[in-house]
Amino acid sequence: MFVFCIYNLDKKQLFIARDHFGIKPFYYYADGNKIFSFGSEIKAILEDERYNKNINNNAIYHYLQYQYNPLTETFFKNIFKLSPGFTMIVNVIDNSFEIKKYFDFSFNPNVNTNINQTDKEIKTLIQDSVAHHAIADVPVGSFLSGGVDSSINATLLTNHLHKPIHSFTIGASDVNEFDGAQETVDKIKSIHHKQVINKDEYLNALPSVVYHFDEPVADPSAVLLYLMAGEARKYVTVVLSGEGADEFFGGYTIYHEYYDRMKLNLVPKIIRHNILRHLAFSNFNFFGKNYLQRYFTKLSDRYIGNARLYTMKDLEKVWQGGAVEEYFNIGELYEKAKDYSEPTQMQYIDIHTWLLGDILAKADKMTMAHSLELRVPFLDIRVSTYASGLPDKLKFSHNTTKYALRNAFRGIIPTQAINRRKLGFPTQLRDWLKNDMTNFEELLINNKFIEEYISKNEIEKLINIHKNGKGDSSRKLFALYMLALWHKAFFV
Structure with missing residues (x-):
């Protein structure tokens, strides 16, 4: 993982590079083809007296689709x-x-x-x-959710260091x-x-989480990572x-x-296309409707x-933010992935969107907020290159x-860790908001x-639907709440 800058005295040039997958962030303030300042945080650029702070509506539009901003533009105009x-x-x-690609x-x-x-x-x-990621002259520990990935990290780190390590887990009481x-x-x-958090601790951390993100990211698990990083840094x-x-x-x-949906191919074609397709896009609500809709909708459209x-x-x-001047070109990613199987296409899309815009942004910013350095052995270029050659089977x-x-x-x-299904950082956001949405x-x-x-x-519809138990609006409400906190932190 790296972002570095080298100054060439002879050529009067700066050479800057960002790592292969975006583990570490890099921002810059530019107007046209002129760059004025750069840094690993947007907050540093905001201190530049030449910069006039304005909101980028394009970023907000995409945030409300993706739960993060997939553009190279940020939420701040002219910061990229x-x-x-x-x-x-x-x-x-x-x-x-001049910007050039060195890795694809x-x-x-x-x-x-x-x-x-x-x-x-x-x-x-x-x-x-x-072993390489364990090289340090300071104490090294491991996050541990109980799933296969963190269990591998913690076990191999222990074996390499030949001594007990500090491990960290977080969650709500139930x-x-x-x-x-x-x-x-x-x-x-x-x-x-083992860190047990409650609703108040979770909600009270949100303003700090938004501040350290620099841009809104509506991932509820980011709060748990932020709180766990604070605890881990003590050790x-x-x-x-x-x-x-x-x-x-x-x-x-x-x-x-994909493999589950392909079982529908066993149904005679005349029934699939004349009956099931009609039901999938009808006004009737029934169990399995979303499953049918996904079957009949092209992957790139959903x-x-x-x-x-x-x-x-x-x-x-519901959008009231005016014309959108820049759209994220996900079609370009699908074009590059067109020869892959459907599951591998999804992996490719996630690596270029979700991993970069949510997972790695969250990992870096929530830990660095506490001066804790997070390292990711599975993103070693040798590991990722090997994984790229694995067939679907x-x-x-x-x-x-x-x-x-x-x-x-x-x-x-x-x-048990080998066989356990992925949970990530589980939160009770849906239930917490249903019981009390005052904040x-x-x-x-x-x-x-x-x-x-x-x-x-x-906004009122989302609140009422969730409070009355007629649906789950928690993710959309969380996204709007984080957006409002971001505006309050940086513009009020």
Whole structure:
């Protein structure tokens, strides 16, 4: 992981580069072809007296679709992100700059690869990656959810250091992964820190979370990561985490959905197209309707990454922010991935959207807020390159995800961790808001800034639907709440 800048005294040039997948951030303030300042945080650029702070409506529009901003533009006009795998050369004489791509990730599956071969190779690669990521002259620990990725990290780190490590888990009292994590703790004998948080702690942390993000990211799990990082920093300076394993080894359940949907092909074609297609897009509501709609809808028309708030069609009905001048070109990504299988296309989309805009942004900013350095062994370029060659049969097989990765570590990490389905950082946001939405209502109702973008009727509708138990509006309400907090932090 890296972002670096080298000054060439002879050429009077700055050479800047960002790592392959965007583990570390880089922002710059530019107007036209002139760059004025740059940094790893937007807040640093806001201190530049030459910069006039204005809101970028394009970013807000996309945020309400993706739950983060996928554009290279930021929420602040004229402040941009350098994309992963790109370099920038700045002429310090006239402030002109040029951006070039040095790395472009692609999948190259080898159908002849077999599980006996991958068991040894994956194990060796990841052991070596963890060993390299453990190099430090300060204490190194590991986040531990109890799932396969974090259990691999914690186990291999312990084996490499030959001593007990500090491990960290967080959750609410009745929604957590404590038992799963404990299985690995018992095996590796780590010094374990279990953090139980409640609704008030969660909500009270939101303003700080927004401030450290610089831009709104409507991922409820970011709060847990922020709180856990604060606890971890009391004991270690570096922590290992499992980001990237799902995207590269095929870990999300939604990737496996393709094989479930293909079972519909067993239904006679005349019934599928004359009856089921009609039902899928009818006005009738029934169990399995979304499943049918996904079957009959082209992937590129329904999948923009692992998270979605509003579809573009639904957003247009409630959007009040004026004309959108820049659209994220997801079609370009699908064009590059057109020869992949559908699950691999989804992986490719996630690596270029969700992983970059949500997962890695959250991982870096929520930990660096506490001066905790998060390292990601699964995003080692050698590991990701190897994973890019895995065929689907070694990612989505035996009714599971990450098949090759899980199989490689059988007997090394607890069996329960090998077989456990992914949960991530579970939160109780939906139930918390249903029981008490006071904080959200106070900030969102009659909020003039939010109403510049989303109609007042839509805001009230979301609140009423959720309070009355007629639907789950928690993610959309959370996104609007984070947007309102961001405006309050940076513009009020």
